[in-house]
Amino acid sequence: xxxPKETAHAQTKxxxxxIIGGGPAGLAAAIQLYQxxxxxxxxxxxxxxxxxxxxxxxxxxxxxxxxxxxLSGPEYAQAFIDQVETLGVPYLVNASVxxxxxxxxxxxxxxxxxxxxxxxxxxxxxxCRERTRGALGIPGDRPxxxxxxxxxxxxxxxxxxxxxxxxxxxxxxxxxxxxxxxLTLEGAHVQAIFEIQPYPNGxxxxxxQCANDYHIPLYLNHTVTQIHGRNRLTGxxxxxxxxDRQPIAGTDKFYPCDTLILSVGLIPENELSREAGVALDPxxxxxxxxxxxxxxxxxxxxxxxxxxxxxxxxxxxxxxxRMAGNVTAYxxxxxxxxxxxxxxxxxxxxxTVPQRISxxxxxxxxxxxxxxxxxxxxxxxxDGKEIAFRKLKKAIPAQLxxxxxxxxxxxxxHDLEVSAHEN
Amino acid sequence: MKTELTCIICPNSxxxxxxxxxxxxxxxxxxxxxxxxxxxxxxxxxxxxxxPCRTISTSxxxxxxxxxxxxxxxxxxxxxxxxxxAIAEIKSYVLEAPVSAGTILISQILGxxxxxxxxxxxxRKSSN
Numbered sequence: 001x002x003x004p005k006e007t008a009h010a011q012t013k014x015x016x017x018x019i020i021g022g023g024p025a026g027l028a029a030a031i032q033l034y035q036x037x038x039x040x041x042x043x044x045x046x047x048x049x050x051x052x053x054x055x056x057x058x059x060x061x062x063x064x065x066x067x068x069x070x071l072s073g074p075e076y077a078q079a080f081i082d083q084v085e086t087l088g089v090p091y092l093v094n095a096s097v098x099x100x101x102x103x104x105x106x107x108x109x110x111x112x113x114x115x116x117x118x119x120x121x122x123x124x125x126x127x128c129r130e131r132t133r134g135a136l137g138i139p140g141d142r143p144x145x146x147x148x149x150x151x152x153x154x155x156x157x158x159x160x161x162x163x164x165x166x167x168x169x170x171x172x173x174x175x176x177x178x179x180x181x182x183l184t185l186e187g188a189h190v191q192a193i194f195e196i197q198p199y200p201n202g203x204x205x206x207x208x209q210c211a212n213d214y215h216i217p218l219y220l221n222h223t224v225t226q227i228h229g230r231n232r233l234t235g236x237x238x239x240x241x242x243x244d245r246q247p248i249a250g251t252d253k254f255y256p257c258d259t260l261i262l263s264v265g266l267i268p269e270n271e272l273s274r275e276a277g278v279a280l281d282p283x284x285x286x287x288x289x290x291x292x293x294x295x296x297x298x299x300x301x302x303x304x305x306x307x308x309x310x311x312x313x314x315x316x317x318x319x320x321x322r323m324a325g326n327v328t329a330y331x332x333x334x335x336x337x338x339x340x341x342x343x344x345x346x347x348x349x350x351x352t353v354p355q356r357i358s359x360x361x362x363x364x365x366x367x368x369x370x371x372x373x374x375x376x377x378x379x380x381x382x383d384g385k386e387i388a389f390r391k392l393k394k395a396i397p398a399q400l401x402x403x404x405x406x407x408x409x410x411x412x413x414h415d416l417e418v419s420a421h422e423n
Numbered sequence: 424m425k426t427e428l429t430c431i432i433c434p435n436s437x438x439x440x441x442x443x444x445x446x447x448x449x450x451x452x453x454x455x456x457x458x459x460x461x462x463x464x465x466x467x468x469x470x471x472x473x474x475p476c477r478t479i480s481t482s483x484x485x486x487x488x489x490x491x492x493x494x495x496x497x498x499x500x501x502x503x504x505x506x507x508x509a510i511a512e513i514k515s516y517v518l519e520a521p522v523s524a525g526t527i528l529i530s531q532i533l534g535x536x537x538x539x540x541x542x543x544x545x546x547r548k549s550s551n
Contacts, residue, residue: 055543058480058481058482058494058496058542058543059480059496060478060480060496061433064432064433065433070478071542072480072494072496072542074494074524074542074543075524075542075543078524078543078544156482157482157492157494158490158492159491160482160484160491160492185479185481185506185507185510186481203434203436204429204436204438205429205430205431205432205433205434205436207429208428208429208431208436209431209477213477213503311434312434393438393458394438399434399435399436
């Protein structure tokens with residue numbers, strides 16, 4: 001009798017590229033690879049269908065950059081899924097990668113049993129997950145009725161379940177704002193949105209069309225300090241916070257409600273990367289990459305929300321396509337140039353992607369500012385000399401900012417420094 | 424009169440400043456729109472001052488489908504104060520699977536130049 005290990009080994013399948021995650025980034029990458037002539041690939045998706053989180057994002061606003069029209073999430077995803085089907089790109093659904101080694105050896109659980117795959121290159125497009133109550137450590141009871149915004153969205157938009165009547169929302173992230181509107185349209189009463197920061201976390205357009213349009217107040221410098229309820233949530237205590245985000249005594253107010261929606265941040269899903277030993281950036285919580293979207297492991301690439309949380313799916317698709325071009329080059333050449341120049345985030349810059357470059361090719365720099373700025377200049381400098389810049393009337397942490405950096409102005413192999421200054 | 428608006432067309436969320444005056448017939452006359460990165464912002468400002476319009480998305484129930492719901496959306500914005508009426512009308516529909524994305528569910532909802540289209544294909548559930 002064979003041991004399970006031998007059986008698995010006997011069935012190992014070989015591909016040029018294994019793509020982990022069949023959401024917007026994985027689909028765009030697969031199509032681009034296929035069009036580049038790389039056909040021996042596989043998309044591995046753990047859900048029942050391809051499409052990722054877009055399946056539950058039924059609101060419109062997707063595709064304006066990509067297709068020049070306002071699509072809903074399901075339509076945007078379907079455009080890519082249709083292309084995957086037409087081209088005949090191979091994929092697995094209901095298949096979960098449970099192990100991923102630095103040698104690019106994957107162990108996959110599928111309904112028909114365990115599979116193993118060996119790939120020359122691995123693309124991680126696993127997206128992100130929501131920060132939960134546990135991560136915030138809100139004190140109080142543990143009743144039913146505390147949901148992350150995405151979970152509430154799945155209940156309403158996928159499973160036809162209405163989880164709320166009287167709602168309080170903590171956090172002003174875009175999904176929380178979208179859900180404020182969605183819950184209101186479905187007949188719930190959204191009392192208020194509370195944000196611990198002195199500025200909103202979501203895009204201004206979503207504050208307008210999801211909160212202001214429905215007369216839902218947004219309170220900055222406020223947070224939930226206590227959760228009440230034995231079985232179902234009965235209410236939350238909300239307090240004002242000071243500059244150090246500490247609750248101010250005497251400002252607490254009780255809001256009766258049956259549902260608390262949390263929209264308090266997204267965290268790139270990097271369990272597999274971590275296990276394989278991919279170096280992570282504590283600022284993005286995603287892998288450190290070079291301008292080719294290659295991680296610290298040779299032949300392991302990432303794009304989409306697992307790399308950095310994007311505001312717009314159009315940008316996810318574009319990033320995945322750029323990455324796929326580099327994966328193609330990697331397969332053809334066997335290696336990509338060494339990336340020894342670091343990009344350092346300085347004054348008022350929250351993070352940058354990439355974090356390292358080779359200095360041999362022009363690249364798109366993505367970044368977020370760490371605080372709201374007006375009339376600012378974002379500068380990329382080497383040896384004290386500015387080599388690229390972008391001027392913005394307004395820069396907010398909620399908006400992903402991108403600029404192209406041309407490398408012919410590089411004069412050395414020294415670090416690049418990115419900073420933002422108000423005029 | 425000066426009005427400040429946030430453009431909702433794209434994530435740039437342009438901060439628009441609109442200068443307008445009241446004409447004799449009581450309608451606002453727009454003189455200038457500042458702060459828009461693109462012409463869509465100017466058009467949005469004009470519309471928002473004259474008659475704010477919005478699109479909306481929701482779902483309808485599907486019988487015997489692989490999924491219990493199919494998502495739908497409006498193809499064009501309708502007056503903001505008719506959103507709840509539109510939702511009520513859409514909710515009165517229940518369809519039998521299969522349904523296909525792109526199908527018009529309601530043509531010219533509430534008489535406006537806006538259709539309700541299905542945005543998710545839901546195959547019929549196989550009986551086994």
